[in-house]
Amino acid sequence: MLSIKNLHANIEGKEILRGINLEVKAGEVHAIMGPNGSGKSTLASVLAGREEYEVTEGSVEFLGKDLLELAPEDRAREGVFLAFQYPVEIPGVSTTNFLKSAVNQVREYKGLPPLDAVSFLSMMKERMKLVEIDQSLLSRSLNEGFSGGEKKRNEIFQMAMLEPKLALLDETDSGLDIDALRIVSQGVNKLKNKDNAVVVVTHYQRLLEYIVPDYVHVLYKGRIVKSGTKELALELEEKGYDWIKEEVGEVL
Ligand code: ADP
Ligand code: MG
């Protein structure tokens, strides 16, 4: 599904990603961990096509297409979804209207007719249950004045509506209390199937007790320096990152 090869990216002339290699297949869950400032959010942003980042080397293939050639909105239409660490607020646009437009753009891209109002509402009602989101939030301006937890739930709700093939969740767990964490994770798990894939960026092993990864990768100084299974996350929780820094010290 996703094939990242030797990806290098800069921001403001500073090299942040220094040769990322990652293969994600349909049906898989990958977790990306690593110390602060390693480039995790940068990787997510580059995949989503945020224009502050300049790709200087390497390639990203998504379902056979050159992802880096696509405009951000086309990446979304192709089925890439990014839940940001800090969801944006859009004053004056309700979540409902935002989603109606987003869902219909994806449908148009797939050659499907737009959903009529009744079908759209019934889809909303059904998916709202997944994340136990309050209906009143959906008529308010997108994310404006939402609590941290409400924003994160709303991100997963958007994901439920858009049914992406590849979901990138950047620290969706940070700032969530234990109940919200469970609900957000359950939402992700219900949406997971053999045809889609999830990449979660997290600092905490805790999230991975709910969203169980097939693979865990450690990003450090712009490279994936270690990969393993979910036991690696447990080891990191227990021992921190210093041993990894020592292990890869000479390589970097
Ligand atoms: P992580 O998500 O792993 O904590 P980030 O990808 O957010 O790391 O950041 C990686 C590095 O890139 C950090 O050194 C950070 O200061 C730098 N960086 C990120 N965004 C910007 C920016 N807009 N301008 C300058 N430097 C940035
Ligand atoms: Mg960070």
Ligand code: MG
């Ligand atoms: Mg980050």
